[in-house]
Amino acid sequence: MSFPTDPFARFGRALSDSSLLKCHGLIEGRWQSPPSRSTFPVYEPASGAVLLDCSNFSRHDIQRAILSANAAQKKFYTSTTAAQRGKLLRAWYDLILANKEDCELPEEIPTRSNILANTYPQVATILTLENGKVIAEARSEVEYAASFVSWFAEEATRSYGDVIPSSTPGATIFTIKEPVGVCGIITPWNFPAAMITRKVAPALAAGCSVVVKPPSETPFTALALAQLAVRAGIPAACVQVVPTKDRTAASELASSGIIKKLSFTGSTEVGKYLSTLAAKTVKKMSMELGGNAALIVFDDADLDLAVKGAMQSKFRATGQTCVCANRLFVHASVVDEFARRLTEQVSQLKLGFGLEENVTQGPLVNKSSVEKVARHVRDALDHGGELLFGGKRPSHLGNGYFFEPTIIKNATTDMAVAHEETFGPLAAIFSFRDEQEVIQLANSTPFGLASYFFSRDLHRVLRLANALEAGMIGVNTGAISAAETPFGGIKESGFGREGSKYGLEEYQVIKSVTIGSMEA
CATH class of the missing domain: 3.40.309.10 (Aldehyde Dehydrogenase; Chain A, domain 2)
Incomplete structure (x- = not known):
């Protein structure tokens, strides 16, 4: 098999919509590069060569994103109903599937160069090139990723509270589920599409905003999904995506007092470190860690x-x-x-x-x-x-x-x-x-x-x-x-559940309201 010297040279032509290929961050509601102009290389696993450089944001840039997401979250929750948020997610779902792929492959593709010269699947192509996953699995992952968006589009309207019998005569007790606030999302490279939607979709359904730190190995899939979310009408400031290789920048999501929920998928070692940082501000956490x-x-x-x-x-x-x-x-x-x-x-x-x-x-x-x-x-x-x-x-x-x-x-x-x-x-x-x-x-x-x-x-x-x-x-x-199955571990594999009816609750807090006797 012959690999071209510059494996990313024709990448843009592999996409019928090259605007899905983003190499900058989505911060403060707009696509931008870092003030430092710093970048990091993203490699193609199939050749070991550089695909493209991606913007490398700093801890200060993460802080900017957090502040922007915080301001956006309050407006997002108070100005939308659960049904409206579900409608936005359904629009995102439709766009993800519409941009999974847009034509059938030719029957015979003898070389990699010929593949890149043809119009080809959108998100699935990006995923395969930066992750290495075979295209059949990439297509399946895009569908899997979309299924979480569809699921939580429906779950948004099923966020029920409870009415609780009171031990005090004449009193009434009920509960309200509210968004936890700004969520820090750190995703892995092995499922670069599905791990974004499995975390971001329930957060948006609940009325939260998110600051996402995608993996440095596979940032472009996350950025493409963010572009589709914005096209769907989701406020850009509610989906901030900040690519970086700076570990101190990523740790800001755990240590920031503005972040009220941290969701991390990765190694147990890193999860323990982030949990230690997050504990200092007593934030809500979900940890999906290592397995055996x-x-x-x-x-x-x-x-x-x-x-x-x-x-x-x-x-x-x-x-x-x-x-x-x-x-x-x-x-x-x-x-x-x-x-x-x-x-x-x-x-x-x-x-x-x-x-x-x-x-x-x-x-x-x-x-x-x-x-x-x-x-x-x-x-x-x-x-x-x-x-x-x-x-x-x-x-x-x-x-x-x-x-x-x-x-x-x-x-x-x-x-x-x-x-x-x-x-x-x-x-x-x-x-x-x-x-x-x-x-x-x-x-x-x-x-x-x-x-x-x-x-x-x-x-x-x-x-x-x-x-x-x-x-x-x-x-x-x-x-x-x-999407309907609760995903998560016990022991040192973590805590919290993603997907299923429990996934929405991970991004919510419960408020109880007690009304005293109103008898005349």
Whole structure:
């Protein structure tokens, strides 16, 4: 495959609406570059080359955005009804789907250069080029992202209070749900579209304003979504997006007293640091942090279904999902057959540039991610693991951040993969012999985001659903995320829930009103 020296040179022509490509911030209601003119490079994972420079804002710029968002929030909430906010979100939803893509691809696209010369999907293209995710997954993510906007457009009008019977004769007690205020939003690079909408949509539905710090690896998707939000009629000052690589600038969202809610998705280490800063102003927080998900296959499982679930959970987004199955525990009586079938499926995956339709696995996001997967593979083999497939960087894909989808059997608990989240395409297969043993193994981690298991035994399903220490459980499926499902973890995987009917409450406060007796 031939990669052009300047991979972003024709990027604008890959979009029928090049105005979606923004490299500045949305601050104080307008698109602007920082006074310092500072920028940072954004890399294309498929080639390792620079796509484009993005504006790099400072802590002072974040403070400006916070002040502007604070002024805008009060006006936004008092001048709109819940139904009106829902209508704005519905308009945003329509624009996101309208700009997902605007034409069918040609049947044959032999080179990357030809792809960029054609009119091509909008948000999905931006996402693939800066994240590396294959275009089919990018399209799915845009639809997934839009689903949160649609969901919270409806939930905006379902923000009910309560009438509470009073112990005082003649008195009346009721509750009102109000927006928490200005929200600080820090999103990850692995789902650069969906993590924006999953946080921003409920905040807007509640009547909040937001200041978003998108990931420096994938800022352009967030900026494109912000552009669509403004086109939908959402006040620009209510959706401030401030790209930066300055860690002190990002920490301002946690430490500012004006910010009343902090929502963060990222590593547990960073989440703990931000929580410490946020605690000083006693703000509301949601933390979606690291995971170490177990996927358990019992001896009575449908093995084809279990393999399908493992492929969904392990290799979607090249293994770069927070709910990715990091440890595969398979009953000793079926482990060989499961490994054979999984290897057969993995061998059919094709690595390559994400805009090629027949590619099913893209690159990792950066060099350090590749190095971590390689380290986990070496460590597993050094500790007696058996390599069934993959295990190295491909030689035919140039300088891109690729790593072969990899399967290692005979994994043990003294391997790094048992304790660290790989966040890459490495399936480590452990064996077990009884239910209590595997429950203990699955729970032997400080994390508790997601777990999966496969069994036909209804009694076991109920036992495991209660016994596994995770905020989300997948039973006979490797797909657990949807707008209507509460997403979040326990233990060191965080707290708070996103999506679902609970997601709106994360951006609200409850006020109680007590009216004394009004008897004559």
